[in-house]
Each structure stands twice: as structure tokens, then as C-alpha cells.
Amino acid sequence: MTPRPPHDFSARRAALWQALQADAILVFGYGDALGAGSASHGAMRYLTGWNSHEAQSLAILTPEGCRLLIGSPFLAPPTGFDAAALPASGWGASIAAQLGTARKLATVGFGEMPQATFESLRAALGPATLTPADAILSRLRAIKHRSEIAAMQAGAALCDDLFDRLPQLLRRGEPVWKTQTRLETHAKLEGAEYCRTWLTVRAAADRPRYWPEENRDTPKHGDQVLFGLALTVDGYWAHGIRMGAMGQITPDHQTLWQITEDALIAGQTALTPGQLVQDVEAAISDVVVPRSAHWPGVQRFRGGHGLGLSYEEPVLSDAFPQHWGPEAFRDCPPPPVAVECAMMLELHPNLFVPGLGGAALGEMMLTEPDGARPLLHFPRQMFVV
Numbered sequence: 001m002t003p004r005p006p007h008d009f010s011a012r013r014a015a016l017w018q019a020l021q022a023d024a025i026l027v028f029g030y031g032d033a034l035g036a037g038s039a040s041h042g043a044m045r046y047l048t049g050w051n052s053h054e055a056q057s058l059a060i061l062t063p064e065g066c067r068l069l070i071g072s073p074f075l076a077p078p079t080g081f082d083a084a085a086l087p088a089s090g091w092g093a094s095i096a097a098q099l100g101t102a103r104k105l106a107t108v109g110f111g112e113m114p115q116a117t118f119e120s121l122r123a124a125l126g127p128a129t130l131t132p133a134d135a136i137l138s139r140l141r142a143i144k145h146r147s148e149i150a151a152m153q154a155g156a157a158l159c160d161d162l163f164d165r166l167p168q169l170l171r172r173g174e175p176v177w178k179t180q181t182r183l184e185t186h187a188k189l190e191g192a193e194y195c196r197t198w199l200t201v202r203a204a205a206d207r208p209r210y211w212p213e214e215n216r217d218t219p220k221h222g223d224q225v226l227f228g229l230a231l232t233v234d235g236y237w238a239h240g241i242r243m244g245a246m247g248q249i250t251p252d253h254q255t256l257w258q259i260t261e262d263a264l265i266a267g268q269t270a271l272t273p274g275q276l277v278q279d280v281e282a283a284i285s286d287v288v289v290p291r292s293a294h295w296p297g298v299q300r301f302r303g304g305h306g307l308g309l310s311y312e313e314p315v316l317s318d319a320f321p322q323h324w325g326p327e328a329f330r331d332c333p334p335p336p337v338a339v340e341c342a343m344m345l346e347l348h349p350n351l352f353v354p355g356l357g358g359a360a361l362g363e364m365m366l367t368e369p370d371g372a373r374p375l376l377h378f379p380r381q382m383f384v385v
Contacts, residue, residue, distance in 0.1 A: 092124025155238025
């Protein structure tokens with residue numbers, strides 16, 4: 001891959017310090033083994049560059065520097081850090097010994113910390129106050145530096161490569177899960193740290209299908225093809241979705257594609273500096289909902305989310321509510337967020353009609369002064385295998 005600008009972790013920590021009144025900042029994070037299932041990894045990676053893979057870690061940030069506690073003896077400590085392998089049960093005592101009488105402690109990522117770890121840490125810290133700083137950090141992360149954009153551009157190029165390889169692999173006639181495995185392996189060989197795909201190849205695409213047990217069928221003439229992928233380069237997520245057909249595109253499936261294409265254009269048009277991020281989801285829904293209202297049982301998931309070191313980058317993702325589950329249990333509407341330059345979002349309008357088929361298109365969008373620019377170059381039109 002082309003060399004990219006280095007990330008300035010010290011400048012990021014300095015910006016967070018300026019926004020806080022604290023004696024120290026405690027940052028909890030899982031590693032990237034959980035993929036999109038971890039939000040805390042993104043915060044840890046943003047502030048330290050550290051990836052503990054399947055393990056848990058805790059960074060102790062003070063004005064003097066950064067100390068890293070790694071909850072596994074099987075990871076090589078990063079260079080340039082005061083790091084120690086230490087079971088989570090000993091983190092509280094270690095923090096107390098280092099910070100002494102420090103009382104104002106800010107926290108990041110504690111929402112994912114296991115209860116047992118938190119209770120032992122809380123007991124060891126005594127009268128110290130723990131004040132979440134996640135929202136402040138999330139705001140800092142929303143605007144991407146050129147080094148971050150470069151990493152995501154590299155990820156977008158790798159997504160384009162996988163889209164280009166998909167039709168040829170489908171022609172092999174192998175079970176769908178083998179095609180997924182070949183694509184994910186190729187992504188890692190070409191520099192992706194993590195790659196997970198969903199590939200639905202069915203007469204009527206019903207939902208995203210990720211796992212081998214869901215994809216033992218082989219492609220057949222007339223099948224729909226929906227391919228979504230998410231991978232990381234330097235920890236930064238790249239993401240896209242494209243659609244195709246085995247042998248021929250049916251009129252119904254072309255109609256579904258057109259709805260999502262028009263919704264994506266509407267979302268991109270709304271993604272302009274000065275507008276609200278919430279207006280982007282509204283623009284997508286204003287296309288999808290009325291044009292699919294005559295079909296019973298239509299299902300869909302959120303029309304987009306923020307993208308960065310977290311698959312669902314905080315603050316921006318909150319503006320795109322999920323559309324599944326009882327409405328009474330959905331999150332309350334978040335505070336309005338204005339679109340600014342150098343934000344990165346994934347827009348992916350979608351709908352699934354029982355018995356007819358599904359449709360989804362996904363684009364990485366970088367906000368610029370005159371609007372949003374897609375980073376993916378693979379055509380959005382339906383391809384034929």
C-alpha cells in the first residue's frame with residue numbers, strides 16, 4: 001500500500017486534556033477481535049494507537065504521559081509506552097498506586113467494561129470521582145485529520161478491489177461461504193487488519209447473511225446478489241454495499257435497486273455542511289418509505305452511520321436510528337448535529353420485501369465544502385454474473 005501520513009496521538013490526547021478538568025483520564029478498550037461489536041476499541045486506538053486484539057486493556061493518561069495495562073500476557077507491548085501485562089483484577093490497585101491522591105478522574109470506554117472489572121477498580125480508587133468523557137472525545141473524533149482520511153481512502157480502494165473480484169468468484173459455482181472466505185482472505189493479504197463480509201445470494205434476498213451456516217447454498221440462475229463488506233486499514237473502517245444478479249436482472253429487483261439508488265442520491269444531497277445529520281436519514285426515508293408502502297412487511301435497517309476508528313462512529317451514528325424492534329424500546333432522539341467538513345459517513349439505504357427480494361447500496365461519504373464526495377469507485381449499477 002502507498003505510504004500514508006502518521007497519526008499524531010500526542011496531539012489527540014492534548015486536545016482531550018484541553019476539554020477536560022481532570023487529574024487523569026482512564027481509557028478502557030477491547031481489541032479489534034470483536035470487529036464492529038466494540039465501540040471502546042475505537043477510542044483506545046484514537047488516543048494511543050494500541051490494539052489488544054482479543055484482550056482488554058486500560059490506558060492511564062496523565063499530563064506526564066501514558067501508561068498501558070494489558071489484560072493478557074500473550075501480546076507484545078507497544079514501543080514508546082510504559083506498558084505492563086496485568087490481570088484486570090489488579091488494575092485498580094495499579095491505578096491507585098500510580099495516581100496517589102488524584103481525585104478527579106475522567107473515563108472513556110467504561111460502558112463496555114465488565115462489571116467485575118469495574119467493581120474491583122471502583123473499590124481500589126476509594127473517594128475518587130469517575131466522570132465519563134466519552135461525549136467530549138466523540139466530538140473530537142467526528143472531524144477527520146488528513147492522516148485518517150488517507151487510511152480510509154486506502155480502505156476504500158481495497159473495497160473496490162473486492163467488489164471487482166466478486167463476479168468472477170461467483171462463477172466458480174462454489175457454496176457462497178467459500179466465496180466470502182476467499183474475499184476476506186484476499187483483503188487481509190492486501191493489508192486489511194480485519195474484514196467481515198455479508199453475501200446474500202438467493203432468489204429473493206432476505207437479509208444480510210454473514211456466517212458459513214447461513215450460506216451453504218450455491219449460486220443459481222436468477223438469484224439476487226447482495227454484497228456488503230466492512231474492513232479496517234490502520235484501524236480505520238471502510239465499508240460498502242453493492243448489488244447484482246446471477247444471469248439476469250428481474251424487473252422487480254431492478255425496481256428495488258432504483259429505490260435505494262434514488263434514496264442514496266437524496267442522502268448525499270442532504271449531506272452538506274450547515275445541514276443537520278438527522279436530515280440525511282430523513283431524506284433517505286422520504287424516498288424509501290412512500291415508494292415501498294404498497295408492499296406488506298417491508299423491513300429495513302438504519303440508512304447510515306458515522307465511520308472512523310469505530311464501525312459506528314459516535315455522535316454521527318446516533319442521528320441514524322435503527323428501524324427494527326418495538327418502537328417503545330428504541331433510543332430517544334439525539335441532540336441535533338450539524339454537518340461539518342471532513343466528516344466521514346457511510347450511507348446505505350436499504351429495504352427487504354418478503355418473498356420479493358432485498359436491496360441495499362452503501363457508499364463511504366467524505367464531507368467537503370461543496371457537499372459529500374464518495375470514496376468508492378466501483379459502479380453502483382447492478383452487475384450481472
